[in-house]
Amino acid sequence: MLQHIGQIPAAAAVKFSDKDALVFEGKTFSFNEIHDLVERAAGGLSDLGISSSDTVTLYASNSWQWIVSYYAIARLGAVINPVNTMLTPNEIEYVVRDCGAKAIIASPEKVAGIMGVKEVSDVRAIISFGNEFEDGVVSFDALIAANIPAPELTDVDPGALSTIGYTSGTTGHPKGAMQSHRAVITNGAMTSQMQMRGELDCVVSALPCPHVYANVIMMSMMMFGSKLVLHRTFDADLVFADIAAHKATIFDGVPAMYMFMLNCPTLKDADLSSLTRCYVGGQTMPVATMESVEAAFKVPLIELWGMTEIAGLGSTHPLYGTNKHGSIGCALPYCELRIADADNAAKTMRRGEVGELMVRGPIVMMGYFNDDEKTREALEPDGWLHTGDLGTMDADGCVYIVDRKKDMILTGGYNVYPAEIERVLAAHPAVALAAVGKLPDELKGEIAKAYVVLKTGMTSTEDEMISFCRETLAAYKCPRKIQFVRDVPKTSTGKIMRRELHKLDI
Template sequence: MDSTIPAAVAEAAQRFGPAPALVEPGVGRWSFAELRDEVGRVARAFIAAGIDPGGRVAVWAPNTSHWMLAALGASCAGATLVPVNTRYTGVEAADVIGRSGARALMVTGPFLGADRLAALRATGAELPPVVVRLTEDWESFLARADEVPADEADTRAATVSPDDVSDILFTSGTTGRSKGAMSAHRQALGVAATWAELGGLSPEDRYLVVNPFFHSFGLKAGILACLLSGATVVPLPVFDARRALEVIAAERITVLPGAPTLYLSLLDHHARDAYDLSSLRLAVTGAATVPAALVERIRAELGFSTVLTAYGLTEAVVATMCRPGDDLWTVASTSGRAAGGMQVRISESDGEVLLRGPNVMLGYLDDPQATAEAIDADGWLHTGDVGRLDEHGNLTITDRLKDMYICGGFNVYPAEVERVLAEMTGVSEAAVIGVPDKRLGEIGRAYVVPRPGHGVSVIEVIQYCRERLAGYKVPRSVVMRRELPHNASGKVVKYQLRQEPAW
């Protein structure tokens, strides 16, 4: 296996040459040979712009060809990729871009009614020295490639080491402060190779990547997995059931991973039968409970021959995965067995899922304390999830030690939302939990204690959160209370709140 991303780009061009590597409907198509050439141009442009080896390049954009070209180009220039969540507000993005020390920012133009660069500037934060709007400035940025000889870029790519940091993926923790999980090139590619092998990816596959590129899954089990296997990346900027159905039919999509809500949206779309979905073969899901009935519907009604479930997290990406041929019970009730040389065990003291192996992150950026808390002296990553292993080594997640819940496939950390609410004038105390939701899996509910003499309305609380948090983090309901239940140490007893009716 290629040990660096630049080597993987070059090797893919040699192995798969004229085969389609990237197809963005309505925008463009690139073969693997053309992808190598275009990525080389991007790398030379980064070098011309002053990005040194190890420099960090932030990308804040939806799934597009621009994202993929910018990310691979940054890697081939020896830079470290810093993906930024497209759902972040300007404040959230400024925080992670600033703490990453990014020297360049590749940012989308107006998208879904929001101008992200304007939002970033409105925060007053200092921007990286290089800022490129991926639509308006892309061609002028690429023109800078002419300033750098091809052999200089080739030398830069060749000096990238398997142990160099390939990416920093920011993920919130129970403290509410985001942490940057660092991975090496060998780890990013190791995850990709594992996923590609277990999914049986090949040059015959056309992979609709709905999982965001900024997410570990979209980047590593998406872009990089296709690069190693010869499968075609077909990015979808925003998930819309009808648009997805159109692309599946038009591009003969074979592989479509996603959260359970994605499949439910396709299954329940009124016009589904009007589209030819016969090309679909592989579905991979997780991030929430997957009922056996849903697995059966994915197979029977959408036509997938293989449905798999998996478990991972940003700090390890793919830890366990089912295998083709596993029975319905295994796929629906477990997340499969350890994969890619990973080890899984359950803590005897509290049932926590512990992981160890080659793909566990290097650590958190500039946070040795958090790293030591996450990875113990024996190399075991403490996931914060509670689970059990069956006699075959299949993992079932049963609970969470952390308060984190999953809304539409995205992790939400209540402490982060509570920290925002604590800053709201008129709020004395707040607690946030996840409650079941048929469509999204879980949604947030905030319990708020107003300060004496202050009138705080439900609408005001939700609006306050909307202005400061990504949409999936905003509580969908608010309950006003005179007080919250506390234990002897003064902490809110959340299990009592969870026992209340979800209505």
């Protein structure tokens, strides 16, 4: 196996040569071309003073330049800091100061907001994609055009720091999860092993490049020769068009993407005949919706689970194994999953009992950057990582996520899980998407409230929705309020932000 991320582009060029690697907005790049661009970008970054062990922040939307930048940073033995484009300039300032970034590579629309960062941090260069630049900004295209030779490829320990990926920071400042080269490469390799991704596959994806789910897809392209058709943002019509045009074999997405695709008028005319399977992750998906996707797309929809702290996936279903809807599958090779007592991590729950999902193996982070306290809270001394997800495990070792530990609703002394209500509402024929949050209640402490997006042309009422839930759920689990909305708050990956739902209240 490759020792570090910086070796990947050259190895891909040798192995796959002029085979199509990446398609972005009508432009196609071979593996040789990507390698050449990485070498040029690495030479340009080196000329700016970036060297081994420096950290470079990558603050940009999906593009071919993002992928080239990612590997160019690693080519120098520097540390990659991929950040969510939804972060505000203030949040970016916190991140670059925390990780000591020496440079920021940004897409044009992000540059104006971060120009002041150089005055309060170690950042010495801001590099921008595109053709229009503020004073003091370095052109990424010019770096490549200068064709400055990259320095000799240095030896990098597989266990050395490769990436600092910051979490969403919904409960305070974001935390920087440190990943080794071994963790990132192992996750990409074992994901491809479980899902049998390789040279015969063409993948369409609009997942944001900074996200770990997108990272394993990119790694599959570079290490195993699959073709990636990358979209800047998600648009159902464009996804359908590219699946047909490129005869894609795989589509990767989050639940909200599939829900929009199911509700898209052009679905009935879409040519999806080339697809062999689809994958979904980022959030639990109701079984009823998964079945609707399979019926419409006529291929298996396979769930996966991962997190920033493990550099990608922690579980999925093997392609040639049983696909259990409602389950995130089993552990990746070389890794372990277990369900622990939520109040005592040393105690393992019996099969079928609810507890906190924990993961151990070479994919687990090294810790949180500059935060020993949070690291001790997340990582047990024996290497088990707390995920914050509540779940159960069946006799085959397959895990079923119940909900996020922090999203659980305590109503009248009973535990209510939003995901369970969302799964029931998703089965209603009029529902395109449902999200459940919590409201304070003087009598019960907390109650569940559902925010429902109806399918185009469909109508319903609050009473009808609550009655529908009562047919399946115990009375204490049913939402007490229903609000119909046009959309719900989502992250850049399309994950529903349950803790932001209250902002929709009327």
